[in-house]
Amino acid sequence: MSICLGEVIDDGLEDAYAEDEGGQGDLRIAPDNIRLTSAVFSASAIKYGLQTPEKAVATTKRGFEDGAPEVFAVMACLQLAISGDRMQSFLEETLPEGDIGVALGKLKVGDTVKNPEAIELLNVS
DSSP: HHHHHHEEEEEEEEHHHHTTTSSOOOOOOOOHHHHHHHHHHHHHHHHSSOOOOHHHHHHGGGGGSTTTTHHHHOOOOOHHHHHHHHHHHHHHSSSSSOHHHHHHHHHHHSOOOHHHHHHHHHOOO
C-alpha cells in the first residue's frame, strides 16, 4: 500500500513543481497555494515512511537552483523543516554545494526569499 501511495505523492509533488500551460502557475506565498500544501504533504509522508526520500530529492533541490521562483525555495525549506533528517544524505549527494547548510546559506544571502514568514522558515530550516 505504501509503495502505491508513495508514487501518488511523488506524482503530486512533481505536478506542484511543474509549470502550468502558459505560465508558471501559482507563485504566491499563501496558505491556499497547493504547491506549499504538496510540499508539506510530501515531507510528512517521508517523515512517516510513506514516501522514500530519494524520490522527493529531485524536486526539492529545484528550490535551491539559481533563479528558482521563491515558492520553490519555500517548498524546499518546508520539506527540510519537516523531514530534513531523512532527506539530508540523499539531498547532499545531488546538490552542487554538497551541503544543505551551504545551499540554505545561499538562499539567505540571495534575493530569492523575500516573504517575511518564508524568511523565518528559512532561518529554522
